[in-house]
Amino acid sequence: MFTKLSESVAIIDTQALDAPNVVAAYAVKGKETALIDMGYRSSAEVVLRDLAENGINPDYLLPTHVHLDHCGSCGTLAKKFTNASIRVHPKGEPHLVDPSRLWKGASELFGSELVRRYGRPEPIARRRVHVAVDGDVIDLGRGVTLRTVWTPGHASHHISYEWEDHKAFFTGDAVGICFPKFPVLFPTTPPTSFDLEQTLSSLERIRGSSPAAFYTPHYGVVRNAMRWITGNVNSLQHWLKTIRLMKEAGWSEEQMSNTLTDEIAVAMHRPASELPDYLRVPIKISLLGFLQYLSR
Numbered sequence: 085m086f087t088k089l090s091e092s093v094a095i096i097d098t099q100a101l102d103a104p105n106v107v108a109a110y111a112v113k114g115k116e117t118a119l120i121d122m123g124y125r126s127s128a129e130v131v132l133r134d135l136a137e138n139g140i141n142p143d144y145l146l147p148t149h150v151h152l153d154h155c156g157s158c159g160t161l162a163k164k165f166t167n168a169s170i171r172v173h174p175k176g177e178p179h180l181v182d183p184s185r186l187w188k189g190a191s192e193l194f195g196s197e198l199v200r201r202y203g204r205p206e207p208i209a210r211r212r213v214h215v216a217v218d219g220d221v222i223d224l225g226r227g228v229t230l231r232t233v234w235t236p237g238h239a240s241h242h243i244s245y246e247w248e249d250h251k252a253f254f255t256g257d258a259v260g261i262c263f264p265k266f267p268v269l270f271p272t273t274p275p276t277s278f279d280l281e282q283t284l285s286s287l288e289r290i291r292g293s294s295p296a297a298f299y300t301p302h303y304g305v306v307r308n309a310m311r312w313i314t315g316n317v318n319s320l321q322h323w324l325k326t327i328r329l330m331k332e333a334g335w336s337e338e339q340m341s342n343t344l345t346d347e348i349a350v351a352m353h354r355p356a357s358e359l360p361d362y363l364r365v366p367i368k369i370s371l372l373g374f375l376q377y378l379s380r
């Protein structure tokens with residue numbers, strides 16, 4: 085579903101695995117149009133339909149990082165929009181050209197059944213993939229400019245885009261997850277390259293621009309951006325302390341994951357049994373990323 089948020093920005097609900105308000109893509113329009121993140125490969129038809137219905141042929145495809153929920157459909161869209169310029173962090177580039185390693189890693193992490201539903205990304209010809217350099221400015225015309233801001237942490241190749249005139253960031257996963265139906269903020273810290281120090285310094289880097297708003301993929305627009313950053317730092321520190329204690333006490337991954345899930349359910353005033361998979365899965369994956377980080 086395509087919703088115009090302003091003259092320049094629209095949010096596309098990619099209907100990830102048929103769930104609304106879980107994975108967003110953003111269309112940013114000046115004279116030219118950029119699509120920031122594009123959802124799972126299995127959401128490509130939804131995104132293509134929304135773009136077609138609104139007469140949009142993106143000039144730029146800008147995945148914030150190569151994970152399947154952000155960049156899975158990039159290859160499929162690249163085939164359709166043959167003139168679109170595709171930009172990604174240099175460390176992400178090999179995965180767009182040959183997604184097989186990414187696919188293998190995701191299959192091991194999520195299980196073959198789940199990744200089958202996410203959909204396998206299509207490869208993109210190397211000549212079409214451009215490197216997004218930190219500080220690069222994409223001028224879309226009509227006063228809309230996007231500044232490339234490297235924000236490693238969630239992944240080492242993660243980037244965000246600052247919409248300079250509006251003091252807004254298209255954050256990708258540089259900030260945590262908070263679904264509208266379950267409004268509690270929690271970290272998104274997956275294997276294999278989550279790094280806590282990098283995440284914190286990326287948050288400080290974003291804070292340094294005094295942003296007013298965040299356009300987040302999971303999910304929607306955040307208007308109190310500075311408080312949101314503080315909330316992110318607090319939730320990361322809380323997880324660090326909690327996971328360390330549970331690890332030292334020799335708990336199993338399942339016990340730890342259940343404890344974190346229960347804690348989030350309590351904060352939501354909901355029984356844990358009511359939490360959908362799109363919430364349970366990222367909690368567990370974030371725990372695994374944290375454990376891997378602590379073991380390094």
Ligand SMILES: [Zn+2]
Nearest residue numbers: 153154257301
């Ligand atoms: Zn994500």
